[in-house]
Amino acid sequence: MSAEKPVLLEARGLFKSYGKLPVLKGIDLSIGEAEVVAIVGASGAGKSTLLHLLGTLDAPDAGEVYLHGQKISSMSNKEVARFRNRNIGFIFQFHNLLPEFTALENVCLPGFLADRDEKEVETRAKELLTMLGLADRLDHKPSQMSGGEQQRTAVARALINSPKLIFADEPSGNLDSKNADELHQIFFNLRKDLGQTFVIVTHNPALADMADRKLTMKDGYLLQPEEVV
Template structure:
Protein backbone atom coordinates (compact mmCIF):
# COMPACT_ATOMS: atom_id res chain seq x y z
CA UNK A 1 0.00 0.00 0.00
CA UNK A 2 1.30 3.44 -0.93
CA UNK A 3 2.13 5.40 2.26
CA UNK A 4 0.19 8.54 3.05
CA UNK A 5 3.40 10.35 3.98
CA UNK A 6 6.88 9.57 2.73
CA UNK A 7 10.09 11.43 3.50
CA UNK A 8 13.41 10.61 1.87
CA UNK A 9 16.89 11.93 2.63
CA UNK A 10 15.74 14.85 4.80
CA UNK A 11 18.67 17.02 5.86
CA UNK A 12 18.57 20.29 7.77
CA UNK A 13 21.29 22.39 9.34
CA UNK A 14 21.23 25.48 11.53
CA UNK A 15 24.40 27.31 10.67
CA UNK A 16 27.25 24.84 11.10
CA UNK A 17 25.13 22.43 13.15
CA UNK A 18 23.67 19.49 11.21
CA UNK A 19 20.32 18.80 12.91
CA UNK A 20 18.86 16.20 10.54
CA UNK A 21 21.34 13.97 8.69
CA UNK A 22 19.27 12.08 6.17
CA UNK A 23 15.89 11.05 7.57
CA UNK A 24 13.81 8.42 5.76
CA UNK A 25 10.34 7.50 7.00
CA UNK A 26 6.87 6.56 5.84
CA UNK A 27 3.47 6.82 7.52
CA UNK A 28 0.39 4.85 6.53
CA UNK A 29 -3.11 6.34 6.63
CA UNK A 30 -4.74 5.76 10.02
CA UNK A 31 -1.48 5.35 11.91
CA UNK A 32 -0.58 7.11 15.14
CA UNK A 33 3.20 7.55 15.19
CA UNK A 34 5.20 9.16 17.99
CA UNK A 35 8.57 10.84 17.56
CA UNK A 36 10.80 10.88 20.64
CA UNK A 37 14.34 11.89 21.51
CA UNK A 38 16.34 14.19 23.74
CA UNK A 39 15.82 17.95 23.67
CA UNK A 40 17.64 19.37 20.68
CA UNK A 41 17.63 16.06 18.80
CA UNK A 42 15.69 17.56 15.90
CA UNK A 43 12.15 16.29 16.62
CA UNK A 44 10.38 19.61 16.11
CA UNK A 45 12.60 20.48 13.15
CA UNK A 46 11.54 17.23 11.48
CA UNK A 47 7.88 17.80 12.33
CA UNK A 48 7.96 21.31 10.86
CA UNK A 49 9.47 19.97 7.64
CA UNK A 50 6.96 17.10 7.38
CA UNK A 51 4.19 19.64 7.98
CA UNK A 52 5.62 22.00 5.31
CA UNK A 53 6.17 24.80 7.83
CA UNK A 54 9.88 24.67 6.99
CA UNK A 55 11.86 23.44 4.00
CA UNK A 56 14.71 20.91 4.18
CA UNK A 57 18.18 21.65 2.89
CA UNK A 58 17.97 18.34 0.99
CA UNK A 59 15.46 15.54 0.49
CA UNK A 60 11.80 15.37 -0.41
CA UNK A 61 8.43 14.92 1.26
CA UNK A 62 5.41 13.38 -0.42
CA UNK A 63 1.98 13.71 1.21
CA UNK A 64 -1.12 12.20 -0.35
CA UNK A 65 1.02 11.57 -3.47
CA UNK A 66 1.92 15.27 -3.73
CA UNK A 67 5.62 16.20 -3.79
CA UNK A 68 4.96 19.14 -1.48
CA UNK A 69 8.14 21.15 -1.96
CA UNK A 70 7.61 21.32 -5.71
CA UNK A 71 4.65 23.60 -4.98
CA UNK A 72 5.02 27.38 -5.05
CA UNK A 73 4.53 29.27 -1.80
CA UNK A 74 0.86 30.14 -2.44
CA UNK A 75 0.04 26.62 -3.62
CA UNK A 76 1.87 25.16 -0.63
CA UNK A 77 0.01 27.42 1.81
CA UNK A 78 -3.31 26.32 0.31
CA UNK A 79 -2.29 22.66 0.39
CA UNK A 80 -1.16 22.99 4.02
CA UNK A 81 -4.42 24.62 5.10
CA UNK A 82 -6.61 22.03 3.39
CA UNK A 83 -4.63 18.80 3.89
CA UNK A 84 -2.68 19.26 7.13
CA UNK A 85 -3.80 19.92 10.70
CA UNK A 86 -1.57 21.17 13.53
CA UNK A 87 -1.79 20.98 17.31
CA UNK A 88 0.86 22.85 19.30
CA UNK A 89 1.85 22.78 22.97
CA UNK A 90 0.45 26.23 23.73
CA UNK A 91 -2.79 25.93 21.73
CA UNK A 92 -2.17 29.07 19.58
CA UNK A 93 -5.83 30.07 19.88
CA UNK A 94 -6.70 33.66 19.00
CA UNK A 95 -7.66 35.40 22.24
CA UNK A 96 -10.33 37.68 20.75
CA UNK A 97 -12.31 34.86 19.13
CA UNK A 98 -14.62 32.31 20.74
CA UNK A 99 -13.86 28.60 20.68
CA UNK A 100 -16.29 28.16 17.78
CA UNK A 101 -14.74 31.02 15.81
CA UNK A 102 -11.23 29.67 16.39
CA UNK A 103 -12.27 26.27 15.07
CA UNK A 104 -13.93 27.84 12.01
CA UNK A 105 -10.95 29.96 10.92
CA UNK A 106 -9.10 27.39 8.74
CA UNK A 107 -12.37 26.60 6.97
CA UNK A 108 -13.03 30.27 6.28
CA UNK A 109 -9.46 30.76 5.05
CA UNK A 110 -9.96 27.84 2.66
CA UNK A 111 -13.03 29.62 1.25
CA UNK A 112 -15.51 26.94 2.27
CA UNK A 113 -19.19 27.72 2.72
CA UNK A 114 -19.57 29.65 5.97
CA UNK A 115 -22.71 27.86 7.14
CA UNK A 116 -21.21 24.42 6.45
CA UNK A 117 -18.01 25.36 8.27
CA UNK A 118 -19.95 26.54 11.34
CA UNK A 119 -22.06 23.38 11.35
CA UNK A 120 -18.98 21.19 11.10
CA UNK A 121 -17.22 23.18 13.82
CA UNK A 122 -20.20 22.70 16.14
CA UNK A 123 -20.21 18.96 15.37
CA UNK A 124 -16.51 18.71 16.18
CA UNK A 125 -16.85 20.66 19.43
CA UNK A 126 -19.76 18.43 20.41
CA UNK A 127 -17.71 15.31 19.57
CA UNK A 128 -14.92 16.66 21.79
CA UNK A 129 -17.28 17.45 24.68
CA UNK A 130 -17.19 21.22 24.22
CA UNK A 131 -20.66 22.04 22.90
CA UNK A 132 -21.49 24.10 26.01
CA UNK A 133 -18.18 26.00 25.73
CA UNK A 134 -18.35 27.04 22.10
CA UNK A 135 -19.14 30.71 22.82
CA UNK A 136 -16.39 31.11 25.42
CA UNK A 137 -13.14 32.93 24.78
CA UNK A 138 -9.87 30.99 25.26
CA UNK A 139 -9.26 32.85 28.53
CA UNK A 140 -12.52 31.38 29.85
CA UNK A 141 -11.49 27.79 29.04
CA UNK A 142 -9.33 25.40 31.05
CA UNK A 143 -6.04 24.20 29.62
CA UNK A 144 -7.59 20.91 28.60
CA UNK A 145 -10.54 22.66 26.95
CA UNK A 146 -8.21 24.97 25.05
CA UNK A 147 -6.24 22.01 23.73
CA UNK A 148 -9.37 20.14 22.68
CA UNK A 149 -10.49 23.31 20.87
CA UNK A 150 -7.12 23.31 19.11
CA UNK A 151 -7.68 19.68 18.09
CA UNK A 152 -11.11 20.58 16.66
CA UNK A 153 -9.50 23.44 14.72
CA UNK A 154 -6.90 21.01 13.34
CA UNK A 155 -9.71 18.74 12.08
CA UNK A 156 -12.06 21.34 10.56
CA UNK A 157 -10.85 20.89 6.97
CA UNK A 158 -10.80 17.07 7.24
CA UNK A 159 -7.01 16.94 6.80
CA UNK A 160 -5.09 13.95 5.52
CA UNK A 161 -2.82 14.10 8.57
CA UNK A 162 -2.47 15.93 11.89
CA UNK A 163 0.94 16.89 13.30
CA UNK A 164 1.10 17.51 17.05
CA UNK A 165 4.14 19.10 18.71
CA UNK A 166 4.25 18.29 22.46
CA UNK A 167 0.42 18.49 22.58
CA UNK A 168 0.18 17.46 26.24
CA UNK A 169 3.34 19.22 27.40
CA UNK A 170 1.41 22.07 29.03
CA UNK A 171 -1.32 19.91 30.60
CA UNK A 172 -1.63 18.21 33.98
CA UNK A 173 -1.57 14.41 34.03
CA UNK A 174 -5.38 14.04 33.97
CA UNK A 175 -5.90 16.33 30.98
CA UNK A 176 -2.87 14.84 29.24
CA UNK A 177 -4.33 11.34 29.54
CA UNK A 178 -7.69 12.56 28.24
CA UNK A 179 -5.98 14.18 25.26
CA UNK A 180 -4.03 11.01 24.49
CA UNK A 181 -7.22 8.94 24.55
CA UNK A 182 -8.86 11.52 22.29
CA UNK A 183 -6.26 10.99 19.57
CA UNK A 184 -6.98 7.26 19.53
CA UNK A 185 -10.74 7.81 19.55
CA UNK A 186 -10.46 10.17 16.58
CA UNK A 187 -8.33 7.62 14.75
CA UNK A 188 -10.89 4.89 15.42
CA UNK A 189 -13.96 7.02 14.62
CA UNK A 190 -12.66 9.20 11.78
CA UNK A 191 -9.68 7.23 10.48
CA UNK A 192 -7.46 10.22 11.31
CA UNK A 193 -3.66 9.94 11.03
CA UNK A 194 -1.47 11.51 13.72
CA UNK A 195 2.27 12.17 13.96
CA UNK A 196 3.11 13.32 17.49
CA UNK A 197 6.35 14.73 18.90
CA UNK A 198 6.29 14.04 22.63
CA UNK A 199 8.36 13.67 25.78
CA UNK A 200 5.46 11.78 27.37
CA UNK A 201 6.53 8.14 27.67
CA UNK A 202 2.97 6.89 28.07
CA UNK A 203 1.78 8.53 24.87
CA UNK A 204 4.90 7.42 23.00
CA UNK A 205 4.34 3.83 24.08
CA UNK A 206 0.63 3.91 23.21
CA UNK A 207 1.37 4.88 19.60
CA UNK A 208 1.34 2.29 16.82
CA UNK A 209 5.00 3.06 16.20
CA UNK A 210 7.64 5.05 18.01
CA UNK A 211 10.46 6.73 16.10
CA UNK A 212 13.53 7.75 18.08
CA UNK A 213 15.79 10.54 16.81
CA UNK A 214 19.39 10.68 17.97
CA UNK A 215 22.25 12.57 16.38
CA UNK A 216 20.05 13.65 13.50
CA UNK A 217 18.96 10.17 12.46
CA UNK A 218 16.14 7.74 13.26
CA UNK A 219 17.50 4.96 15.42
CA UNK A 220 14.66 2.49 15.57
CA UNK A 221 10.99 1.86 14.98
CA UNK A 222 8.83 -0.38 17.10
CA UNK A 223 5.27 -0.76 18.25
Protein backbone atom coordinates in the same frame (compact mmCIF):
# COMPACT_ATOMS: atom_id res chain seq x y z
CA MET B 1 4.46 0.10 9.76
CA SER B 2 1.92 -2.47 8.70
CA ALA B 3 2.33 -3.36 5.05
CA GLU B 4 -1.45 -3.35 4.63
CA LYS B 5 -1.73 0.38 5.23
CA PRO B 6 -1.33 2.61 2.15
CA VAL B 7 1.49 5.11 2.49
CA LEU B 8 0.18 8.60 3.25
CA LEU B 9 3.41 10.47 3.98
CA GLU B 10 6.94 9.75 2.84
CA ALA B 11 10.24 11.51 3.49
CA ARG B 12 13.42 10.75 1.58
CA GLY B 13 16.88 11.91 2.59
CA LEU B 14 15.91 14.97 4.63
CA PHE B 15 18.77 17.24 5.70
CA LYS B 16 18.43 20.54 7.55
CA SER B 17 20.96 22.93 9.08
CA TYR B 18 20.56 26.27 10.80
CA GLY B 19 23.68 28.27 10.06
CA LYS B 20 26.57 25.90 10.64
CA LEU B 21 24.56 23.64 12.95
CA PRO B 22 23.33 20.43 11.26
CA VAL B 23 20.00 19.42 12.80
CA LEU B 24 18.74 16.65 10.50
CA LYS B 25 21.30 14.35 8.91
CA GLY B 26 19.39 12.24 6.39
CA ILE B 27 15.91 11.15 7.45
CA ASP B 28 13.86 8.52 5.63
CA LEU B 29 10.44 7.45 6.85
CA SER B 30 6.96 6.43 5.73
CA ILE B 31 3.66 6.95 7.55
CA GLY B 32 0.61 4.85 6.73
CA GLU B 33 -3.02 5.91 6.63
CA ALA B 34 -4.84 5.73 9.99
CA GLU B 35 -1.56 5.26 11.83
CA VAL B 36 -0.54 6.91 15.10
CA VAL B 37 3.22 7.44 15.17
CA ALA B 38 5.14 8.87 18.12
CA ILE B 39 8.52 10.54 17.66
CA VAL B 40 10.65 10.57 20.81
CA GLY B 41 14.16 11.56 21.77
CA ALA B 42 16.15 13.96 23.90
CA SER B 43 15.80 17.72 23.57
CA GLY B 44 17.84 18.91 20.60
CA ALA B 45 17.57 15.59 18.74
CA GLY B 46 15.73 17.27 15.84
CA LYS B 47 12.17 16.13 16.54
CA SER B 48 10.39 19.46 16.12
CA THR B 49 12.52 20.35 13.10
CA LEU B 50 11.49 17.07 11.47
CA LEU B 51 7.84 17.77 12.27
CA HIS B 52 8.08 21.22 10.68
CA LEU B 53 9.60 19.79 7.50
CA LEU B 54 7.04 16.98 7.25
CA GLY B 55 4.25 19.49 7.87
CA THR B 56 5.56 21.88 5.16
CA LEU B 57 6.11 24.66 7.71
CA ASP B 58 9.77 24.71 6.68
CA ALA B 59 11.73 23.37 3.70
CA PRO B 60 14.63 20.91 3.87
CA ASP B 61 18.11 21.81 2.61
CA ALA B 62 18.05 18.50 0.75
CA GLY B 63 15.60 15.64 0.34
CA GLU B 64 11.91 15.37 -0.49
CA VAL B 65 8.57 15.15 1.28
CA TYR B 66 5.62 13.46 -0.43
CA LEU B 67 2.04 13.57 0.84
CA HIS B 68 -0.37 11.26 -0.95
CA GLY B 69 2.27 10.98 -3.67
CA GLN B 70 2.45 14.73 -4.24
CA LYS B 71 5.96 16.17 -4.19
CA ILE B 72 5.93 19.22 -1.94
CA SER B 73 9.08 20.84 -3.37
CA SER B 74 7.46 21.06 -6.81
CA MET B 75 4.86 23.51 -5.47
CA SER B 76 5.14 27.29 -5.18
CA ASN B 77 4.96 28.86 -1.72
CA LYS B 78 1.35 29.85 -2.37
CA GLU B 79 0.46 26.33 -3.50
CA VAL B 80 2.16 24.84 -0.42
CA ALA B 81 0.18 27.14 1.88
CA ARG B 82 -3.09 26.17 0.21
CA PHE B 83 -2.17 22.48 0.25
CA ARG B 84 -1.22 22.65 3.95
CA ASN B 85 -4.47 24.36 4.89
CA ARG B 86 -6.55 21.72 3.13
CA ASN B 87 -4.58 18.56 3.94
CA ILE B 88 -2.70 19.02 7.21
CA GLY B 89 -3.76 19.88 10.76
CA PHE B 90 -1.52 21.03 13.61
CA ILE B 91 -1.74 20.78 17.39
CA PHE B 92 0.94 22.48 19.50
CA GLN B 93 1.92 22.36 23.17
CA PHE B 94 0.63 25.88 23.62
CA HIS B 95 -2.68 25.73 21.80
CA ASN B 96 -2.07 28.98 19.83
CA LEU B 97 -5.73 29.98 19.98
CA LEU B 98 -6.46 33.59 19.09
CA PRO B 99 -7.39 35.24 22.42
CA GLU B 100 -9.89 37.70 20.97
CA PHE B 101 -11.94 34.95 19.30
CA THR B 102 -14.41 32.50 20.82
CA ALA B 103 -13.88 28.74 20.68
CA LEU B 104 -16.27 28.52 17.75
CA GLU B 105 -14.54 31.34 15.87
CA ASN B 106 -11.10 29.82 16.45
CA VAL B 107 -12.25 26.47 15.08
CA CYS B 108 -13.93 28.06 12.06
CA LEU B 109 -10.95 30.16 11.00
CA PRO B 110 -9.03 27.53 8.94
CA GLY B 111 -12.27 26.66 7.15
CA PHE B 112 -12.87 30.27 6.22
CA LEU B 113 -9.26 30.58 5.02
CA ALA B 114 -9.93 27.59 2.75
CA ASP B 115 -12.80 29.55 1.15
CA ARG B 116 -15.40 27.03 2.26
CA ASP B 117 -19.06 27.92 2.73
CA GLU B 118 -19.38 29.77 6.04
CA LYS B 119 -22.56 28.00 7.19
CA GLU B 120 -21.06 24.61 6.37
CA VAL B 121 -17.89 25.46 8.31
CA GLU B 122 -19.81 26.72 11.32
CA THR B 123 -22.02 23.63 11.38
CA ARG B 124 -18.99 21.35 11.25
CA ALA B 125 -17.20 23.38 13.94
CA LYS B 126 -20.17 23.00 16.29
CA GLU B 127 -20.24 19.25 15.58
CA LEU B 128 -16.55 18.89 16.38
CA LEU B 129 -16.70 20.96 19.55
CA THR B 130 -19.72 18.99 20.71
CA MET B 131 -17.97 15.70 19.95
CA LEU B 132 -15.05 16.89 22.08
CA GLY B 133 -17.29 17.77 25.02
CA LEU B 134 -17.31 21.53 24.47
CA ALA B 135 -20.94 22.15 23.47
CA ASP B 136 -21.31 24.62 26.35
CA ARG B 137 -18.09 26.47 25.51
CA LEU B 138 -18.83 27.64 21.96
CA ASP B 139 -19.00 31.31 22.89
CA HIS B 140 -16.18 31.25 25.45
CA LYS B 141 -12.84 32.89 24.71
CA PRO B 142 -9.60 31.03 25.57
CA SER B 143 -9.17 32.98 28.82
CA GLN B 144 -12.54 31.65 29.97
CA MET B 145 -11.60 27.99 29.41
CA SER B 146 -9.37 25.53 31.25
CA GLY B 147 -6.13 24.29 29.74
CA GLY B 148 -7.74 21.01 28.76
CA GLU B 149 -10.68 22.79 27.13
CA GLN B 150 -8.33 25.06 25.20
CA GLN B 151 -6.37 22.10 23.89
CA ARG B 152 -9.54 20.27 22.85
CA THR B 153 -10.56 23.42 21.00
CA ALA B 154 -7.21 23.27 19.22
CA VAL B 155 -7.94 19.65 18.26
CA ALA B 156 -11.28 20.72 16.76
CA ARG B 157 -9.52 23.48 14.85
CA ALA B 158 -7.02 20.96 13.47
CA LEU B 159 -9.91 18.77 12.27
CA ILE B 160 -12.12 21.45 10.70
CA ASN B 161 -10.89 20.93 7.11
CA SER B 162 -10.90 17.11 7.43
CA PRO B 163 -7.12 16.90 6.94
CA LYS B 164 -5.54 13.64 5.91
CA LEU B 165 -2.80 14.07 8.50
CA ILE B 166 -2.42 15.78 11.87
CA PHE B 167 0.94 16.74 13.37
CA ALA B 168 1.10 17.28 17.12
CA ASP B 169 4.13 18.80 18.86
CA GLU B 170 4.11 18.01 22.61
CA PRO B 171 0.29 18.26 22.60
CA SER B 172 -0.08 17.28 26.27
CA GLY B 173 3.11 18.90 27.54
CA ASN B 174 1.21 21.77 29.16
CA LEU B 175 -1.56 19.66 30.71
CA ASP B 176 -1.96 17.87 34.03
CA SER B 177 -2.03 14.07 33.95
CA LYS B 178 -5.85 13.79 33.88
CA ASN B 179 -6.28 16.18 30.97
CA ALA B 180 -3.27 14.64 29.21
CA ASP B 181 -4.80 11.16 29.45
CA GLU B 182 -8.12 12.45 28.13
CA LEU B 183 -6.40 14.17 25.20
CA HIS B 184 -4.44 11.04 24.33
CA GLN B 185 -7.64 9.00 24.30
CA ILE B 186 -9.22 11.55 21.95
CA PHE B 187 -6.44 10.92 19.42
CA PHE B 188 -7.07 7.19 19.38
CA ASN B 189 -10.83 7.63 19.25
CA LEU B 190 -10.38 9.86 16.20
CA ARG B 191 -8.17 7.26 14.57
CA LYS B 192 -10.81 4.61 15.26
CA ASP B 193 -13.86 6.68 14.26
CA LEU B 194 -12.47 8.84 11.43
CA GLY B 195 -9.41 6.91 10.27
CA GLN B 196 -7.30 9.92 11.31
CA THR B 197 -3.51 9.76 10.96
CA PHE B 198 -1.33 11.33 13.66
CA VAL B 199 2.39 12.06 13.89
CA ILE B 200 3.15 13.13 17.45
CA VAL B 201 6.34 14.49 18.96
CA THR B 202 6.20 13.76 22.67
CA HIS B 203 8.19 13.34 25.87
CA ASN B 204 5.19 11.60 27.45
CA PRO B 205 6.11 7.89 27.77
CA ALA B 206 2.49 6.79 28.19
CA LEU B 207 1.46 8.41 24.91
CA ALA B 208 4.53 7.07 23.09
CA ASP B 209 3.80 3.55 24.31
CA MET B 210 0.18 3.77 23.11
CA ALA B 211 1.23 4.60 19.55
CA ASP B 212 1.33 2.08 16.71
CA ARG B 213 5.01 2.91 16.26
CA LYS B 214 7.58 4.76 18.32
CA LEU B 215 10.37 6.37 16.30
CA THR B 216 13.44 7.48 18.22
CA MET B 217 15.62 10.39 17.14
CA LYS B 218 19.18 10.97 18.30
CA ASP B 219 21.61 13.66 17.14
CA GLY B 220 19.70 14.34 13.93
CA TYR B 221 19.26 10.70 12.95
CA LEU B 222 16.21 8.42 13.10
CA LEU B 223 17.08 5.20 14.89
CA GLN B 224 15.63 1.80 14.09
CA PRO B 225 11.83 2.00 14.53
CA GLU B 226 10.43 0.22 17.54
CA GLU B 227 7.25 -1.64 16.65
CA VAL B 228 4.62 -1.75 19.38
CA VAL B 229 3.24 -5.26 19.86
